Amino acid sequence: MKRLHIRNARLRGREAQADILVEQGRITQIADQLTQPCDQVLDAEGGLVVPAFLDPHIHLDKVNVSDVTGPNRSGTLKEAIALLWEKKRSYTVEDIVARGEDVVRRAVANGTLGMRSHVDVDTIGGLTPLEGVLELRERYRSAIDLQIVAFPQEGIQKDPGCAELMRQAMERGADVVGGMPANEASPADSLAHVKYCFDLAEQFNAEIDMHIDETDDPFYRTLEMVADEAMARNFAPGRVTAGHTCALAAYDDHYASYVIDKVKEAGIQVITNPATNLMLQGREDRQPIRRGITRVKQLLEAGVNVSFGQDCIKDTFYPYGSADMLQVANLLAHAAQMSLPGEIERVLDMITTGANQILKLPGYGVEPGCRADLVILSVSSAAEAIRLAPPRRWVIRNGEVIAWNKVEQALFL
Incomplete structure (x- = not known):
């Protein structure tokens, strides 16, 4: 060498x-x-x-899928998920690799050499999305460190058979247990979802990285559930990550502070995704329109590690994106109003050393x-x-x- x-x-x-x-x-x-x-x-x-830059939250099975699904005409999260159903039924490994490698190659050229990709695991697409991203990981192993999250976007209680598919996904090579507890029919089902994810993580000695409360509705409160479960199980600090946490921004200040204290105590790390959530959240607001991203500064001030991801590229959720983490950094700096000298330095930390607290790449x-x-x-x-x-x-x-x-x-x- x-x-x-x-x-x-x-x-x-x-x-x-x-x-x-x-x-x-x-x-x-x-x-x-x-x-x-x-x-x-x-x-x-x-x-x-x-x-090297790190992207701790992306969906490589979905990138560039809007070329075949057509546009999201309402611009909402609900329609974005529904648009994917028909396409997911016809996914092939070859299709996923072709769409995903376009993004991986762009990311590498832009200096991103580590990613964590959430991959849908459900009874619609089965394990085909996982197989496609596993092939992508192997193909580009020499260029990029790619971690895979088994992600039950359709719910676990709502999607009978998903729990077993999640277990199979971990056996076949997924690294991290994902979740989306807010996408269940009731708080009781959300809690069952959370408990199953922790059970599975303990079984495979894996970390957890869930989509949490990706909504501007303040009555979605699964972030507190996750924090409580992590503490009840003595789950090691730094091994649970909460993505999006948009509802945290909609909570009143008293409850938000209470939950942030729990997040800190549980050692949960947070990933915000400014591009997608600025686009999806607050769409039905009149002025003032909510920003859609979580309480970045308040979390940082509480001592919580916060990073951010590209999340989506040219899919049903978000029509833009170029796999450039400096572009996303610019967006985050504006959305979170991080303009002071120390805040600017912190933004760059969030896609380097801060992101690596989540990915834990050795020798970084x-x-x-x-x-x-x-x-x-x-x-x-x-x-x-x-x-x-x-x-x-x-x-x-x-x-x-x-x-x-x-x-x-x-x-x-």
């Missing part, structure tokens, strides 16, 4: 530019100036070098001993990275350049 020398790098938290030496796929030295002979030298020219970071999964940007600060979403000059995986981007511009003024 090549010895790689990255010159004139700007590193977060370090005033002077630095050189980075990579050997056998790992960072071995960081110093003001290095002179060892190397197989390859990259001059960052003062550009920011960060660990920009320190000696870390795996050399790096992105070299053409800007020198977190603020400029989020503002401009600049080309990723080089994307490095295990010390090897796997993508480079160059944009030429000419102004005739």
Whole structure:
């Protein structure tokens, strides 16, 4: 494996530019100036070098599906789910791989080398979505770390047979137990859903990552259920993730604070998905229109780890998306009003070190001993990275350049 020398790098938290030496796929030295002979030298020219971006919440089985389902005419979550039913019945592994690899390749070119994908498990599509994303994971194993969540979007109590399919999905290679307890017929069924997911996670020694209260209705309260169950079972902190948690933003402040305290005590991590939820939530509001995303700042202030994901790309839920986590970072910064210097730095943390608290990829970071999964940007600060979403000059995986981007511009003024 090549010895790689990255010159004139700007590193977060370090005033002077630095050189980075990579050997056998790992960072071995960081110093003001290095002179060892190397197989390859990259001059960052003062550009920011960060660990590879991570997307902790996406649905690779659904990406690009709007090409065949047609548009979501109401723009609602309910219609988005219904539109998928017919397509799911006719899914093939080949179709899922073809749609998904378009997104994986875009993600890698944009510096995202770790993903967690939720995959539908239900009696409509069976395990075909899982088989497709398992094939995608194997095909791109050398380029990206892909974790798979078994996701019962249609409910478990509402979808007889789903519980057994969830168990089979874990046996066939899913990494994480998913859930969507709000999509049940009653609070009692939601609680049964939560308990089943914890039972399954304990059986497979797996983590849990559920879609929680993806609604602007304040009467959906499964986040508290999940926190209570995690504490009752002494589930280790950091092994339960709650995605979306949109209803948390609709709660009155007193109840929201009460639930956030429980989330912190239970060690639950939160993923917000600003693109999709800004689009789906609050659609029937008159002014003022709710933002649709969770209480990001309040969660952070309480000491809860918060990250964010792309979630959807060109599917029935969301017609946009380009698998660029810096684009999503810009959106999150606006939606959560994170504009102060420390908040800007925190936004970049949320798709690097913060996201890795959820994915737990070994050897992640920009320190000696870390795996050399790096992105070299053409800007020198977190603020400029989020503002401009600049080309990723080089994307490095295990010390090897796997993508480079160059944009030429000419102004005739």
